[in-house]
Amino acid sequence: MQKQVVKSYSERNFESVIDKCAGCERIVEESGVQFCKTYMQPEAKWRNGICNFATHAKPEISVVTVRVNPLKAAKRASAKGKK
Numbered sequence: 001m002q003k004q005v006v007k008s009y010s011e012r013n014f015e016s017v018i019d020k021c022a023g024c025e026r027i028v029e030e031s032g033v034q035f036c037k038t039y040m041q042p043e044a045k046w047r048n049g050i051c052n053f054a055t056h057a058k059p060e061i062s063v064v065t066v067r068v069n070p071l072k073a074a075k076r077a078s079a080k081g082k083k
């Protein structure tokens with residue numbers, strides 16, 4: 001079944017938000033319908049992953065800590081300096 005898209009947000013043809021927008025602080029309500037005040041087509045913002053304007057969802061950033069052997073690092077540093 002095709003989801004019905006409501007357009008308006010004060011006649012600027014904004015499209016209504018989608019389920020994934022729930023909880024975002026950029027949502028404004030007009031006549032009982034929720035719109036995004038930042039983006040006209042919320043569905044398009046979520047097509048390729050998380051919406052970059054979303055205030056309720058952030059992409060997970062994994063920080064990889066690399067262990068460095070201090071002795072090897074010192075050797076490498078001194079070898080560079082010898083040139």
Ligand code: SF4
Pocket residue numbers: 017018020021024025026027035036037038039041042043045051052053054055
């Ligand atoms: S900023 Fe993104 S997540 Fe928030 S309401 Fe707009 S489209 Fe939805």
